Amino acid sequence: MAADSDALQARFDRLIDADERIEPRDWMPDEYRKTLVRQIAQHAHSEIIGMQPEGNWLTRAPSLRRKAILTAKVQDEAGHGLYLYGAAETLGTPREELLDRLHTGRQKYSSIFNYPTLTWADVGAIGWLVDGAAIMNQVPLCRCSFGPYARAMIRICKEESFHQRQGFQIMLTLAKGTPEQKTLAQDALDRWWWPSIMMFGPPDAESVHGDQNMRWGIKRFGNDELRQKFIDATVPQADLLGLVIPDPDMYLDEESGHYVHGTIDWDHFWDVVKGDGPCNRERLATRVGAHDDGTWVREAATAYADKQAQRAAEAAA
Amino acid sequence: MPPLLTYTLRQGDRALVLAQRLLETITHAPEIEEDMALSNLALDLIGQARALYTYAGEIDEPFEGPDGTTNHDEDHYAYWREQHEFCNPLLVEQPGEGFAQVIARQFLHDAYALPYWQAMTSSTDTTLAALAAKSVKETAYHLRHGRSWVVRLGDGTSESHDRMQSAVDHLWRFTGELFEHDEVEDQLIVVGIAADPTEIQATWLATVTDTLHEATLALPDDGVMQTGGRSGRHTESFSRLIGELQVLARAHPGASW
Numbered sequence: 001m002a003a004d005s006d007a008l009q010a011r012f013d014r015l016i017d018a019d020e021r022i023e024p025r026d027w028m029p030d031e032y033r034k035t036l037v038r039q040i041a042q043h044a045h046s047e048i049i050g051m052q053p054e055g056n057w058l059t060r061a062p063s064l065r066r067k068a069i070l071t072a073k074v075q076d077e078a079g080h081g082l083y084l085y086g087a088a089e090t091l092g093t094p095r096e097e098l099l100d101r102l103h104t105g106r107q108k109y110s111s112i113f114n115y116p117t118l119t120w121a122d123v124g125a126i127g128w129l130v131d132g133a134a135i136m137n138q139v140p141l142c143r144c145s146f147g148p149y150a151r152a153m154i155r156i157c158k159e160e161s162f163h164q165r166q167g168f169q170i171m172l173t174l175a176k177g178t179p180e181q182k183t184l185a186q187d188a189l190d191r192w193w194w195p196s197i198m199m200f201g202p203p204d205a206e207s208v209h210g211d212q213n214m215r216w217g218i219k220r221f222g223n224d225e226l227r228q229k230f231i232d233a234t235v236p237q238a239d240l241l242g243l244v245i246p247d248p249d250m251y252l253d254e255e256s257g258h259y260v261h262g263t264i265d266w267d268h269f270w271d272v273v274k275g276d277g278p279c280n281r282e283r284l285a286t287r288v289g290a291h292d293d294g295t296w297v298r299e300a301a302t303a304y305a306d307k308q309a310q311r312a313a314e315a316a317a
Numbered sequence: 318m319p320p321l322l323t324y325t326l327r328q329g330d331r332a333l334v335l336a337q338r339l340l341e342t343i344t345h346a347p348e349i350e351e352d353m354a355l356s357n358l359a360l361d362l363i364g365q366a367r368a369l370y371t372y373a374g375e376i377d378e379p380f381e382g383p384d385g386t387t388n389h390d391e392d393h394y395a396y397w398r399e400q401h402e403f404c405n406p407l408l409v410e411q412p413g414e415g416f417a418q419v420i421a422r423q424f425l426h427d428a429y430a431l432p433y434w435q436a437m438t439s440s441t442d443t444t445l446a447a448l449a450a451k452s453v454k455e456t457a458y459h460l461r462h463g464r465s466w467v468v469r470l471g472d473g474t475s476e477s478h479d480r481m482q483s484a485v486d487h488l489w490r491f492t493g494e495l496f497e498h499d500e501v502e503d504q505l506i507v508v509g510i511a512a513d514p515t516e517i518q519a520t521w522l523a524t525v526t527d528t529l530h531e532a533t534l535a536l537p538d539d540g541v542m543q544t545g546g547r548s549g550r551h552t553e554s555f556s557r558l559i560g561e562l563q564v565l566a567r568a569h570p571g572a573s574w
Contacts, residue, residue, distance in 0.1 A: 051344045051352065052344050058340040059340050060565045063574040064366065064370070064392055071340065071343075071360045075356040075360065078349050078353040082353070120574075173574060177572055177573060180569060180572075287344075290347070293416070297348070297470070297477065298347055298348065303474045304469040304472055304473045
């Protein structure tokens with residue numbers, strides 16, 4: 001028995017060391033499975049909850065072209081949620097269970113979606129900053145050691161980069177538009193900047209799962225490294241837009257070539273993670289409301305499928 | 318207003334107003350698959366509205382803009398007309414109170430829209446015929462989606478059966494208007510531009526009868542039918558729908574997005 005499990009562990013380690021993919025039928029350590037279920041589910045939940053802040057502007061999009069693009073984006077997010085729940089299900093946890101964990105607060109989603117979209121410019125800022133930060137986090141996941149997650153991420157990243165471009169384009173149009181539009185763009189950047197750079201998570205020194213996830217090939221880069229990469233890419237884009245990053249302490253360190261940011265308010269970050277952000281309650285209430293209101297529909301679909309199966313069986317008999 | 322312009326705007330308004338109603342339901346659907354499906358329907362309908370409004374701009378009188386004489390663009394019709402200038406059928410502007418009504422509204426509409434676009438593929442107006450060819454494919458999917466839900470909910474549980482029946486009953490009084498025709502339309506029917514609604518009605522009724530039968534639902538009695546959308550007389554909730562659609566665009570006249 002012990003010899004068997006040693007052999008399985010050795011095979012798993014060999015695959016990880018060779019940077020090959022672990023597939024659902026392969027043996028894997030329980031902790032690896034648990035970590036992946038948690039991470040993939042949180043990612044799926046983020047896609048689904050993330051539909052809400054943008055969905056808030058679907059009926060008010062200021063042109064038909066923008067309305068169509070935003071509708072397609074929100075639809076993509078629903079699709080991403082579905083692939084990701086599918087990837088998590090290959091590890092043996094059904095979607096209903098994962099949704100239940102979301103609805104009862106046992107699993108989280110990205111805190112960024114607990115901020116409100118107050119104006120149309122927020123739709124631009126989400127695409128530009130939030131999707132931009134998500135891409136930085138997600139591109140390395142295309143090489144994640146777990147095959148189904150890595151494959152889902154390849155498809156998702158392609159769509160995310162389209163989302164990021166459309167967000168930047170909204171910001172560009174606003175920044176080059178009327179004085180009122182430019183004010184909206186700056187206001188959105190002011191509100192979304194700090195939450196966006198918090199998306200990479202706490203500093204590596206305080207990160208709970210960092211080392212083990214690196215070892216397992218689930219995580220490839222540290223939080224601080226990715227955050228820096230995002231900031232270095234985004235500051236010149238803000239300059240191009242003629243907008244000001246709301247960090248008076250930020251400066252370019254000539255020697256390293258990196259922008260050094262001011263102090264991040266991690267107490268605020270943890271407040272939002274723990275449920276006390278501006279929209280945590282509303283986001284969850286909307287999701288739970290949709291699920292509860294849909295109970296009779298799902299029951300009907302199941303009842304109908306059962307009847308059809310019974311009819312088919314009777315016809316065959 | 319030239320009859321062709323009125324006619325084109327009626328079709329564009331039908332698509333846009335229905336899309337706007339669908340967008341209200343996104344993130345509230347009973348399953349994530351349905352959020353996807355409903356946004357997909359909305360996306361197709363927005364596409365149809367844009368093509369129809371763009372065509373309307375070509376038929377309409379050009380106007381004197383800052384850059385000289387120019388045609389109205391698609392957004393002019395969506396954002397800068399008053400509510401009484403919208404001429405969609407009343408059915409598509411009805412609020413969807415719950416999933417059964419969303420599905421009933423969509424199904425009753427799509428059972429009309431599919432034979433409508435099929436007939437329009439042989440319109441003598443080549444622009445409308447080309448648009449119809451594209452819309453037929455989209456609408457065939459929409460109808461399949463709506464029909465399958467009507468059957469599943471009708472023949473699901475007793476609760477879903479009652480909800481579905483009550484949604485169909487509730488919206489039935491708005492179906493008669495789909496098949497009305499006035500002199501605007503008659504002029505275009507004669508020259509083969511517009512489809513004849515009486516022919517579409519027979520196909521619609523066959524689809525609806527057959528579907529409701531399979532769904533174990535009763536076909537409602539034809540009572541008094543509501544009408545007025547075509548002449549800009551809408552139902553009470555319409556002004557809010559238009560207000561929400563236009564609020565941002567109108568707050569920034571002359572802005573680009």
